[in-house]
Amino acid sequence: MSEKDIRLAFEKGRGILRLAPNWVPRSFCVPGRRIKLHPDDYYALGGNRGGIDERWFSSTTPADNGPLTGEFEGLSFCVFEDEGKTKQFLLRDAVETLKGELIGERLYGKFGKWPMFSKFFDNKGPLPHHIHQRDEHAALVGEMGKPEAYYFPPQLNNHGGDFPYTFFGLQPGVTKEMVKEALMNFNKGDNKITDLSSAYRLVPGTGWDVPPGVLHAPGSLCTYEPQMASDVFAMYQSLVNDAVIEEELLWKNTPEDKVGDYDYLVDVIDWEMNVDPLFAEHHFMIPKPVRPVEQMHEEGYEEKWVVYRSSAMSAKELTIFPQAEVTIHDNAAYGMYVVQGHGTFGVHDIESPALIRFGQLTYDEYFVSEKAAKEGVKIKNPSKSDPIVILKHFGAENPDLIL
Numbered sequence: 001m002s003e004k005d006i007r008l009a010f011e012k013g014r015g016i017l018r019l020a021p022n023w024v025p026r027s028f029c030v031p032g033r034r035i036k037l038h039p040d041d042y043y044a045l046g047g048n049r050g051g052i053d054e055r056w057f058s059s060t061t062p063a064d065n066g067p068l069t070g071e072f073e074g075l076s077f078c079v080f081e082d083e084g085k086t087k088q089f090l091l092r093d094a095v096e097t098l099k100g101e102l103i104g105e106r107l108y109g110k111f112g113k114w115p116m117f118s119k120f121f122d123n124k125g126p127l128p129h130h131i132h133q134r135d136e137h138a139a140l141v142g143e144m145g146k147p148e149a150y151y152f153p154p155q156l157n158n159h160g161g162d163f164p165y166t167f168f169g170l171q172p173g174v175t176k177e178m179v180k181e182a183l184m185n186f187n188k189g190d191n192k193i194t195d196l197s198s199a200y201r202l203v204p205g206t207g208w209d210v211p212p213g214v215l216h217a218p219g220s221l222c223t224y225e226p227q228m229a230s231d232v233f234a235m236y237q238s239l240v241n242d243a244v245i246e247e248e249l250l251w252k253n254t255p256e257d258k259v260g261d262y263d264y265l266v267d268v269i270d271w272e273m274n275v276d277p278l279f280a281e282h283h284f285m286i287p288k289p290v291r292p293v294e295q296m297h298e299e300g301y302e303e304k305w306v307v308y309r310s311s312a313m314s315a316k317e318l319t320i321f322p323q324a325e326v327t328i329h330d331n332a333a334y335g336m337y338v339v340q341g342h343g344t345f346g347v348h349d350i351e352s353p354a355l356i357r358f359g360q361l362t363y364d365e366y367f368v369s370e371k372a373a374k375e376g377v378k379i380k381n382p383s384k385s386d387p388i389v390i391l392k393h394f395g396a397e398n399p400d401l402i403l
Helices: 003-012 091-098 105-111 135-141 176-184 262-268 279-283 293-299 370-375
Strands: 016-019 023-026 051-057 077-082 085-090 116-121 148-151 165-168 198-201 207-210 301-307 314-320 325-328 334-340 342-345 348-351 365-368 377-380 388-394
Touching (some): 003 091, 016 091, 077 091, 085 091, 116 334, 116 388, 148 301, 148 314, 165 207, 165 279, 176 262, 207 279, 207 301, 301 325, 334 342, 370 377
Antiparallel strands (some): 016 077, 016 365, 023 051, 077 085, 148 207, 301 314, 314 388, 325 377, 334 365, 334 388, 342 377
């Protein structure tokens, strides 16, 4: 796609780009079927690729799904109409073309790219206890560390799946030798590493902060998951829901000269954070209003921080009441997804479809430039009964977020 087309789409959208659904399969997962994909399409990429249980938002980060990964897997495409034709180009190309004009000079100057993405993780069962490497370990394989966070949208959690609990960290008193022994038993069936951890029940409408270096086994709620633009991880649990985890995933994103070194795997763990007896107090998130609630209600909306414990990324949930018209200002670029309702967003139509076919284009996802965010986006809700609910994901060091 030419620079001319990218700039034309940017101008026609008044600094807001429409995005296409971005579906990602995982071979080790069983779809929870709550992300509005048509029932016939959860295995649209073939049974050998696994089920589609993720939708990625505002992503310039390719998925790392092994040798069968598609050329554009994990990458978001922008969509625009020009003279009766529908055209598409990568959001990554838009960032490279528009630079700070799109994501803001602050982020572009520091990262040279859009430094985060978000996703829906929608698994029927729990994931294995795993870890995302910190910067110091990810750098050894040419990657960034991966902080992430979870929020559980009520609209997408009509059922809790098989195991709506997440194991986080390690119990106080667990030693490094105990963890090393579990890792060395990886090929002996269940290595029982979650015996060393604690599980927490997941509650729709709440969330968790998950810094890199923290062991976690995500439970089976449908999860909105903002994170840094990285896909590094290593699986430390060998058996989950009677499914065997391949040993190569234990050593994923480990430098070649460290493969087989179990002490290195233990070193990847942020030990102090994992054995913190106040882990829940330090990482659980209950939504916080961005302004006094009464003031927002008088203006026809309510907005809450749903991800706010990390400087690496943040997220808000915005609700526009029926028949309200509001202008919302932010001081940073963001991606957004419409989880409920319909109306207009700037010059764009928005709607949350009940069902989406694989490959179908929708009007439920957009990317808002820093300038457009600062000038304010006018949102209209024509419904007499249904609120518009929008999830908004921001990059690092959001100037509106006070930690």
